[in-house]
Amino acid sequence: MAIKLTTYGNTAGLNHRFTVRLARDCSAEAMNQADLALVAPLAKESADLAQYKSFAAVITDSPVLFDKLAAAGIPAVRVQSTEGYREGYIVTIEPGSGFIRTIFRPESPHNTIFTTDRCNSNCIMCSQPPKEVDDSHLVEENLKMLSLIQSSPEYMGITGGEPTLLGPDLIRLLQATKNKLPATHIHMLTNGRLYKDLSFVRRIADVNHPSFISAIPLYADVAGVHDYIVQAHGAFDETVEGLYNAAEAGLAVEIRIVLHKQSIPRLKQLAEFIYWNFPFAVHVAFMGLENMGYVRKNWDKLWIDPVDYMDSLGEAVKYLYLRRMNVSIYNLQLCLLPQSLWSFARKSISDFKNEYLEVCAHCTVRDHCSGLFLSQVNRHSEHIHALSVI
Amino acid sequence: MTHKEFQIIQEYVSPVRTYSLMPFRFMRLDRGSVLLTNDWGEFKIIAPDTFERFIHKQLDTTGTDYLDLRAKYFISDTRSSDHLRVMASKYRTKKSFLEGFTKLHLFVVTLRCDHSCPYCQVSRQSEDKTRYDMTPEMANRAVDLMLRVPARAVTCEFQGGEALLNFPLVQDIVLYATERNRSIGKFINYVICTNLSNLTDAHLLFFKEHNIKISSSLDGPAFLHDHNRPCSRGSSHAFVEHNLRRAQEALGQENVSVLMTTTKESLAHPRKIIDEYLRLNLGSIVLRSLSPFGFATKTMKTIGYSSEEFVEFYKKALDYIIELNRRGHSFAEGYATLILTKILTPFPNSYVDLQSPAGAGFSAVAYNYDGVVYASDEARMLAEMNDTSFRLGNVLDNSYEQIFFGERMQAIAAASCNEALAGCADCAFQPYCGADPVYHYATQGDMIGNRASSGFCKKNMAIIRHIFELLRQADTETEEIFWSWIHQANREEMKLPKVPWLSN
Numbered sequence: 001m002a003i004k005l006t007t008y009g010n011t012a013g014l015n016h017r018f019t020v021r022l023a024r025d026c027s028a029e030a031m032n033q034a035d036l037a038l039v040a041p042l043a044k045e046s047a048d049l050a051q052y053k054s055f056a057a058v059i060t061d062s063p064v065l066f067d068k069l070a071a072a073g074i075p076a077v078r079v080q081s082t083e084g085y086r087e088g089y090i091v092t093i094e095p096g097s098g099f100i101r102t103i104f105r106p107e108s109p110h111n112t113i114f115t116t117d118r119c120n121s122n123c124i125m126c127s128q129p130p131k132e133v134d135d136s137h138l139v140e141e142n143l144k145m146l147s148l149i150q151s152s153p154e155y156m157g158i159t160g161g162e163p164t165l166l167g168p169d170l171i172r173l174l175q176a177t178k179n180k181l182p183a184t185h186i187h188m189l190t191n192g193r194l195y196k197d198l199s200f201v202r203r204i205a206d207v208n209h210p211s212f213i214s215a216i217p218l219y220a221d222v223a224g225v226h227d228y229i230v231q232a233h234g235a236f237d238e239t240v241e242g243l244y245n246a247a248e249a250g251l252a253v254e255i256r257i258v259l260h261k262q263s264i265p266r267l268k269q270l271a272e273f274i275y276w277n278f279p280f281a282v283h284v285a286f287m288g289l290e291n292m293g294y295v296r297k298n299w300d301k302l303w304i305d306p307v308d309y310m311d312s313l314g315e316a317v318k319y320l321y322l323r324r325m326n327v328s329i330y331n332l333q334l335c336l337l338p339q340s341l342w343s344f345a346r347k348s349i350s351d352f353k354n355e356y357l358e359v360c361a362h363c364t365v366r367d368h369c370s371g372l373f374l375s376q377v378n379r380h381s382e383h384i385h386a387l388s389v390i
Numbered sequence: 391m392t393h394k395e396f397q398i399i400q401e402y403v404s405p406v407r408t409y410s411l412m413p414f415r416f417m418r419l420d421r422g423s424v425l426l427t428n429d430w431g432e433f434k435i436i437a438p439d440t441f442e443r444f445i446h447k448q449l450d451t452t453g454t455d456y457l458d459l460r461a462k463y464f465i466s467d468t469r470s471s472d473h474l475r476v477m478a479s480k481y482r483t484k485k486s487f488l489e490g491f492t493k494l495h496l497f498v499v500t501l502r503c504d505h506s507c508p509y510c511q512v513s514r515q516s517e518d519k520t521r522y523d524m525t526p527e528m529a530n531r532a533v534d535l536m537l538r539v540p541a542r543a544v545t546c547e548f549q550g551g552e553a554l555l556n557f558p559l560v561q562d563i564v565l566y567a568t569e570r571n572r573s574i575g576k577f578i579n580y581v582i583c584t585n586l587s588n589l590t591d592a593h594l595l596f597f598k599e600h601n602i603k604i605s606s607s608l609d610g611p612a613f614l615h616d617h618n619r620p621c622s623r624g625s626s627h628a629f630v631e632h633n634l635r636r637a638q639e640a641l642g643q644e645n646v647s648v649l650m651t652t653t654k655e656s657l658a659h660p661r662k663i664i665d666e667y668l669r670l671n672l673g674s675i676v677l678r679s680l681s682p683f684g685f686a687t688k689t690m691k692t693i694g695y696s697s698e699e700f701v702e703f704y705k706k707a708l709d710y711i712i713e714l715n716r717r718g719h720s721f722a723e724g725y726a727t728l729i730l731t732k733i734l735t736p737f738p739n740s741y742v743d744l745q746s747p748a749g750a751g752f753s754a755v756a757y758n759y760d761g762v763v764y765a766s767d768e769a770r771m772l773a774e775m776n777d778t779s780f781r782l783g784n785v786l787d788n789s790y791e792q793i794f795f796g797e798r799m800q801a802i803a804a805a806s807c808n809e810a811l812a813g814c815a816d817c818a819f820q821p822y823c824g825a826d827p828v829y830h831y832a833t834q835g836d837m838i839g840n841r842a843s844s845g846f847c848k849k850n851m852a853i854i855r856h857i858f859e860l861l862r863q864a865d866t867e868t869e870e871i872f873w874s875w876i877h878q879a880n881r882e883e884m885k886l887p888k889v890p891w892l893s894n
Contacts, residue, residue: 228401231397266457273461339888
């Protein structure tokens with residue numbers, strides 16, 4: 001089941017956007033209550049208001065308590081339900097609109113540091129199209145989030161937009177990540193184009209996080225096709241140069257390929273290109289299309305049923321496997337993959353946007369399957385079906 | 391929110407007006423198709439008419455052939471930069487066996503031997519230790535030289551004669567090297583070449599203690615092995631069979647290997663030879679041809695053969711090995727593995743016999759029993775026939791610089807790069823082959839040699855061509871077999887893995 005990470009509530013007494021960790025017990029951590037928002041469910045509405053005063057805000061599903069807090073001048077947010085607001089979650093709350101976004105969940109392997117909406121590419125299949133906005137405030141919010149994390153998660157993503165557009169602020173963020181989460185695997189999605197600047201790459205490498213991977217997309221073995229897909233002249237050259245700079249600076253790189261009508265025709269050649277030119281890549285991920293953002297707009301240019309590219313994918317995977325490259329398949333359902341490729345398929349879809357179809361209820365390998373993106377529920381391969389193997 | 395307008399694909403992949411050819415070599419294979427290779431060994435096989443269009447710059451610049459050739463750096467155009475750094479890196483990777491300089495150091499601890507193999511020019515049936523044994527002083531100076539090379543890992547290989555006949559010196563060398571290396575910190579990989587006829591428990595104990603690997607010889611089943619390798623003390627084959635097992639048990643299977651040498655007698659028995667290797671639990675074989683250094687003509691007539699005869703034998707044996715693998719055995723052929731690694735991977739192979747620059751001096755050096763330093767094992771064999779053309783110096787008299795960078799070594803170096811040898815420089819197999827100044831000097835009287843009549847060239851051309859044919863015909867299974875050889879892996883490991891949770 002997909003999990004809802006954003007909601008709108010009503011706010012009172014808030015005057016700026018802020019980032020807080022959630023507590024469900026008002027006796028908790030009396031020292032740092034200014035960094036906490038107290039989640040106060042319905043039952044608490046008769047409680048003494050004094051105990052709420054030192055919190056940054058109180059989140060409640062009780063209209064009565066909300067009105068009381070508002071009247072007492074205590075910052076408050078009223079939501080439909082407090083169920084999704086667990087102890088230790090970190091959220092960002094906007095006054096006025098009452099927009100609340102959950103940005104960190106301790107138990108999830110899918111947390112990310114969202115760095116910016118801006119991007120220097122404009123990929124035709126971008127699931128989260130770039131926006132030309134000034135969102136530089138995100139740097140401080142992310143630093144705040146990092147400072148609020150109580151226990152290190154196993155994985156943390158860094159994403160955007162294009163994180164490298166932050167320039168020196170990215171280094172600050174990485175430094176904070178290293179200080180706060182030295183034992184966490186950090187996985188940064190970047191198009192690698194700004195890695196063409198070796199001194200910048202060296203500064204990232206100098207942060208020296210013990211487990212940091214730059215996941216860089218390469219969509220073709222020739223410049224034209226890659227540049228078309230990312231809609232930027234010269235991008236292929238920059239990314240190739242960037243991959244070499246990363247290797248030279250000692251940064252681990254993963255190479256990502258999104259599978260669609262434009263990348264499939266040269267998939268085998270791309271695998272060859274990767275092996276011959278980037279044998280240092282620690283991981284190669286072939287990724288099914290997420291039906292979001294530009295994908296809907298460019299559907300006819302992009303859509304090819306996975307069943308129809310399975311031979312190409314199988315060939316590319318086998319090519320790299322024989323050469324001892326570490327290969328994964330993301331976002332593709334087991335019923336679309338031949339059994340020979342199952343061991344490469346990962347449950348890659350983040351929990352908050354992961355869904356299964358009705359037909360999947362009867363499938364015996366459902367628990368091992370990536371399932372679908374929420375966005376694919378109404379538009380997906382016609383070949384999805386329940387399997388009965390054990 | 392507005393988004394940027396998408397550009398159509400023609401904005402990025404429209405035809406380019408013209409293109410340049412990057413440096414490449416080519417060769418016609420059978421059925422007219424053309425093999426293209428470049429300096430770091432990437433290749434592409436194209437149809438004859440595509441080749442014509444390619445070189446006359448008439449390819450459709452949006453077509454598959456064009457893009458394939460572009461992606462493998464056979465073509466350059468204005469669509470993207472030339473990625474000189476990428477090409478340089480690939481070339482550097484392919485030649486990275488040169489990093490650290492000479493890594494294989496052969497110590498000929500004695501020429502004395504209890505075998506009298508007709509293909510060995512150097513051994514002596516003698517009890518006279520003073521005449522044919524290396525002295526401890528020479529040995530120590532040789533160790534000093536070995537520890538001078540920049541490589542972080544070196545191999546110290548004990549050769550003979552029969553090295554175990556001078557076991558005390560082997561011990562001295564290992565102990566001295568260990569002591570000297572304490573402050574230097576190299577990784578020293580020890581190998582002892584022995585016919586196993588004198589192997590004692592004391593030997594094995596010492597080998598175990600110092601991680602010394604054994605390299606022995608096995609030419610085939612008893613009738614063939616004993617014919618090739620007569621021993622004064624009994625059946626050489628019986629010694630090998632018995633002591634191979636002991637050594638495997640004491641040191642572990644992976645620390646014991648054997649070499650095979652092909653004689654005229656061997657040519658008729660490819661299957662029996664390989665079956666014998668299987669019977670003795672050996673996981674691979676290197677089908678080696680004779681090194682024709684300094685034989686008397688009479689001997690050559692008895693045991694020698696032409697390159698063509700060897701290649702015919704080699705193909706039969708290789709076919710049989712592939713067949714065995716298809717039946718489920720994991721068994722590799724070393725020479726094919728070496729060439730496959732060169733063809734199919736961006737990485738080098740450290741086998742010293744097929745390199746450019748050639749291994750002599752660059753990758754290997756031999757310290758002879760008398761303290762004289764030769765550029766290779768073959769070079770010191772040549773010296774036993776009174777030809778010291780490849781003498782680099784003497785451990786007692788000459789410095790590291792004099793030995794490794796002296797005039798002699800420079801003359802050898804000049805004939806060591808097949809990139810610059812007549813007949814090799816424009817050969818499509820150049821990146822997969824090597825140079826061999828010692829061979830050509832020995833057979834043609836000239837380090838550079840003449841490829842048209844070179845047995846080295848004939849043999850390697852035929853074998854590499856054969857391997858390309860095998861690759862072109864390879865089905866999934868053959869491909870897996872070849873990769874299992876390259877990775878020194880089990881056949882099963884090359885199959886796509888099953889998910890652990892699936893029951894069958």
